[in-house]
Amino acid sequence: MQSRRSSRKAINLPGRYYTGVGAPMDITLSDVSTGGCRFPAEAGKLKPGSPIQIYVGGSGPHRASVRWLENGEIGVSFMMPLEQDFIDKIQCGHIPDITPESKPGGFKPMSDALPLRFC
Numbered sequence: 001m002q003s004r005r006s007s008r009k010a011i012n013l014p015g016r017y018y019t020g021v022g023a024p025m026d027i028t029l030s031d032v033s034t035g036g037c038r039f040p041a042e043a044g045k046l047k048p049g050s051p052i053q054i055y056v057g058g059s060g061p062h063r064a065s066v067r068w069l070e071n072g073e074i075g076v077s078f079m080m081p082l083e084q085d086f087i088d089k090i091q092c093g094h095i096p097d098i099t100p101e102s103k104p105g106g107f108k109p110m111s112d113a114l115p116l117r118f119c
Contacts, residue, residue, distance in 0.1 A: 001090075005061070008119070010028065010030055011029065011030065011032060011090070011091060012028055012031075013028065013029040013057050013090060014027075014028060014057065015027045015028070015029045015037070015039065015056050016055040016060075017039075017053065017055070017064075018052065018053045019045075019050065019051075019052050019053075019054045020044070020051070020052075020053075024055075025042065025045075027039040027040065027054065028040065030073070031105045032056060032057075032082075032087065032090065032091075033076060033082075033087060033109075034078075034081040034083070034084055035077055035081050035082075036064070036067065036075060036077040036078055037054070037056060037064075037075075037076055038073050038076075039074055040044065040072060040073055041069055041071065041072050041073055041074045046066045046069070046074055047066065047119075048066050048067060048069065049065065050066040051063065051064070052064050052066065052076065054076065054078075056082065056090075057090045059086060059093060062077070062078050062080070062082065062119075063079040063080065064076040064077060064078050064079060065077055065079065072098070086096070094106070
C-alpha cells in the first residue's frame with residue numbers, strides 16, 4: 001500500500017459506487033479525505049486500477065480509481081480531490097453511527113440517474 005497525500009479520519013458515512021456496468025452498490029465509507037476513501041470490499045468485484053464513480057455522503061458522482069485491496073477493504077483515490085470544506089463538514093457533522101442492524105441499503109435513496117459510462 002502506498003502512502004497517501006492527505007490524512008484520513010475514521011468515519012461511518014453512507015456512499016455508493018458505480019462501475020459502469022450493473023447496478024450501483026450501496027456502501028459504508030470507513031474513512032474519507034480530499035484524496036480518497038476506504039470501504040468494505042465486495043469479494044471479487046473490484047481490482048486495483050478499476051475505474052469507478054462514487055457518491056460520498058450524497059455528493060457526486062466523483063470519478064475514482066481503486067488503489068488497493070487489503071484485509072477485506074478497498075482504498076480508492078479521487079481523480080479530482082474533494083474540497084476540504086466538504087470533508088470538514090462531513091467529519092464534524094452529526095452522522096449516525098452504523099449499528100449491526102443497519103445496512104447500507106437502508107440509507108436514504110440517492111438520485112435514480114445513473115452516472116455516465118466510462119469510455
